[in-house]
Amino acid sequence: MESQWPKTSLADVKRLIKELNRGQEFTHQLREVILENGGTTTSMLAEDLVEKIMDSFCKTLSIINSSNSNELVSQLVPVAAAVLPCRKSREGSCETYSLKDERECNKKRNISRTSVKETSTLVDDGHVWRKYGQKQILDAPFPRSYYRCTHKFDQGCRATKQEQRIQANPPRFRTIYQGHHTCTPTNNYPTVSQILSHTYHEDSSSVLLNFNSNTCSPTFPSRKKEIKQDVSLISPFYYTINHNQEKSSSSDDSFIPSDDHLIEAGALSSGSDNGDHFISSGSVYSSCTSTHSTEMEMDMYMMADLVDFDEFINLL
DNA sequence: GCCATTTGACCCGT
DNA sequence: ACGGGTCAAATGGC
Numbered sequence: 001m002e003s004q005w006p007k008t009s010l011a012d013v014k015r016l017i018k019e020l021n022r023g024q025e026f027t028h029q030l031r032e033v034i035l036e037n038g039g040t041t042t043s044m045l046a047e048d049l050v051e052k053i054m055d056s057f058c059k060t061l062s063i064i065n066s067s068n069s070n071e072l073v074s075q076l077v078p079v080a081a082a083v084l085p086c087r088k089s090r091e092g093s094c095e096t097y098s099l100k101d102e103r104e105c106n107k108k109r110n111i112s113r114t115s116v117k118e119t120s121t122l123v124d125d126g127h128v129w130r131k132y133g134q135k136q137i138l139d140a141p142f143p144r145s146y147y148r149c150t151h152k153f154d155q156g157c158r159a160t161k162q163e164q165r166i167q168a169n170p171p172r173f174r175t176i177y178q179g180h181h182t183c184t185p186t187n188n189y190p191t192v193s194q195i196l197s198h199t200y201h202e203d204s205s206s207v208l209l210n211f212n213s214n215t216c217s218p219t220f221p222s223r224k225k226e227i228k229q230d231v232s233l234i235s236p237f238y239y240t241i242n243h244n245q246e247k248s249s250s251s252d253d254s255f256i257p258s259d260d261h262l263i264e265a266g267a268l269s270s271g272s273d274n275g276d277h278f279i280s281s282g283s284v285y286s287s288c289t290s291t292h293s294t295e296m297e298m299d300m301y302m303m304a305d306l307v308d309f310d311e312f313i314n315l316l
Numbered sequence: 317g318c319c320a321t322t323t324g325a326c327c328c329g330t
Numbered sequence: 331a332c333g334g335g336t337c338a339a340a341t342g343g344c
Contacts, residue, residue, distance in 0.1 A: 131320075131321060132336065132338095133322090133323085133335070133336060133337080134321090134323075135323095135333095135334070135335075135336095138333065138334085144334085144335095146335070148336095162335090
C-alpha cells in the first residue's frame with residue numbers, strides 16, 4: 001500500500017505520524033508522573049517531558065510547513081498553542097513559536113476557550129448539559145439559555161455553553177461553547193487496529209474512534225447517526241487520505257496536492273453529514289466506503305491516549 | 317421522591 | 331448604574 005504514496009508525501013506523513021506518536025507517548029508519561037505526584041507541582045522530570053512534547057509538536061509543524069501546507073499550519077498552531085503549556089524562551093527551542101506567540105499564549109492563558117456555532121436547528125452535540133439559567137439579553141429578540149456540563153460537580157468539568165435563537169424565520173440558533181470538557185470517559189476506547197478491523201469487516205459501515213478522553217458522551221458508536229458530538233468546542237481539523245485519486249468533497253482546502261493521494265485539512269462545518277464524508281468531532285473517523293477513502297479527524301487535545309500512530313500508518 | 321427546568325435574585329465586571 | 335452570568339428556591343414531569 002505504501003507504493004501508492006508519492007515518496008515525498010509519504011515520507012512527510014510518516015514523519016508527521018511518528019512525531020505525533022512521540023507527543024502522544026510523552027504526554028502519556030507526563031500524565032503518569034503527575035498522577036504519581038498526586039496532581040501537585042511536579043518535578044524536573046515533568047518539565048523535561050513537557051519540553052519533549054513541545055519539541056515533538058514543533059517538529060510536526062515544521063514538517064507540515066515544509067510541505068507548503070500553510071493552511072494546515074495556520075490551523076495547527078492555534079490548536080497546539082491551546083494544548084501545550086506555555087514556556088519561557090529557551091535556547092534551542094523550536095522556532096515555530098516566537099516570543100510574540102508566547103506572549104500571546106500567556107495573555108490568553110486565563111481566557112477560557114470559546115467557540116461559536118450557528119445552526120438552523122438545535123442539534124444534540126453528544127454531551128450531557130444541565131440548564132442553569134435563562135436571561136433576556138438587551139436588544140435581543142430571544143432569551144439566552146445557559147448550560148453547564150452535567151459533570152460539573154461530580155467531576156469538576158467546567159465546560160459551559162450558551163444557546164440563543166438569533167433569527168425566527170428561518171430559525172437560526174447561536175451556540176457559544178466555553179471551556180472544554182474535563183470529565184472522564186465512562187467506557188474504554190478501541191485501538192486503531194480494532195477500528196480498522198471493524199471498519200474493513202463491515203463494508204460501507206463506519207466507526208468512530210474518539211480521541212476525546214474527557215468526553216462525557218458515548219464514544220464508539222457503530223452508526224453514523226450516533227456520531228454527533230461537539231464540533232465547535234475542540235476546533236477540529238481533519239485529514240482525508242484518498243486512495244482513489246479523488247479529491248474529497250468534504251473540504252475545499254487541499255494542503256498536499258499529490259499524484260496518487262490527497263491529504264486534506266479544513267475547518268469542519270457544523271455537524272454535517274454529506275454521505276461518504278461524515279463529519280464528527282473529537283475523533284478519528286474511519287469510513288470504508290465505495291471510494292475506499294479514510295477520513296481522520298484528529299483532536300489534538302487528546303494526543304495522550306489511545307492510538308498507536310505507527311500502527312495506524314502501517315495499516316494504511 | 318427524584319431530577320431537570322424555570323425564574324427571580326444576586327454577584328461581578330465594566 | 332447597568333448588563334451579563336450564575337445561583338438557588340420553586341415548580342413540574344416522570
